[in-house]
Amino acid sequence: MDLRPGDKRKALFRIKEALAARGHDAVMTYPAPGTQRALWLLLSLLTVLAAWLAEDGHPRRLALIVLALAWFKGVLLVEYYMGLRHAPRWLHALVQGWLAVVSSALLLSFF
Amino acid sequence: MKALVQSSAPPERRVPGDLAMWCFILAELAVFGVFFLVYAVFRWREPALFAAGQRSLDLTLPTLNTLFLLAGSAAMLAAVSRFAEGRQPAGRRALALTMLCGGGFLALKLYELVGKFARGITLSTNDFWMFYLSLTVFHFLHVVLGMVIVAAVWRLARDGRYTPDAMDGVETAAAYWHMVDLVWLVLFALVYVAR
Structure with a gap:
C-alpha cells in the first residue's frame, strides 16, 4: 500500500508529537527553568551573605549562623x-540524614 | 486530560542515575562526614589555635570558589534537563559550562594552596593546617574526578546517546558532581568561616 505524501507527513507528525510528549513527561521530574534560575540565585546570595557576615560579628554566633x-x-x-x-x-x-547528623554535630561543637 | 493525569499521579520514585554510583557517593559522604567530625573534636579541644589559623585565611577566593561550584551544579541540572528534553547541543553546552566552572574552582584552589606552601605551611605545621591541607586537597581531588566524569559524558554525548529514554549516564555524572558540591558547602562553612 502506498502512502500519499499527506499521510506520510501526518504519520511523521504523530511520531514527533509522541516523542515530544515523552520528553515532556521526563522533564516533569526536573525543576522548571525559572525555578532552576531562582534556586541558583538564592544559593549564591546565601553564600555571599555568609562571607559578608564573616567580615565581623561575634565568632560563636557567626559559626552557628554559617x-x-x-x-x-x-x-x-x-x-x-x-x-x-x-x-x-x-x-x-x-x-x-547524613547532612542532618553532620550539620547538627558541627553546630553542637560550637556551643 | 493529560494535565489531570499528571497532577493526580506524582512521578514514580526512582534512583537518579546508576545505583552503583550512589553506593560510591554514600561511601564518600561517610568518609567526609568522619573527617568533619574529627575536625570538630580537634577544634573543640584547641579553639584558639584553630581560630588563629582561620583568621589568616582570605575569604575572597573560597567564596568565589563556592560560587563556581554552585554555578557548576546549576549548569549540570540545566544539562540534565536539556538532555531530558531531547535538546542534545544545548545539553552539551551546559556540560561544557559545568567544566568551565570546575576549572575555575581548580585554578583558584591551586593558587590558594601554592600560596600556603610558599608561606612554608605543611601538614606538620600544626593541627589546624594539617586539617586544612588534608581536607582541601582531598576535596580538590574529588573535583578533579568530577571533571573527568563530566568530560567523559560530554565526549560520549557527541553521538546523541543521551535521549529522554536514556539518561543514566548524564544523571550518574550529575549525582557525583552534586555530591562534590554538597561536601564543599559544609567544608567552606566549617574550615573557612566558623570559628
Missing part, C-alpha cells in the same frame, strides 16, 4: 540538584 546556612543550602541541593525528592525514600533519607 553552619545553619550551609545545612539549609545542602538541603536545597539534595532536594533539587540531586533530585532526591523523587528518589526512593531510603536514598533520600540516607543523604538528608
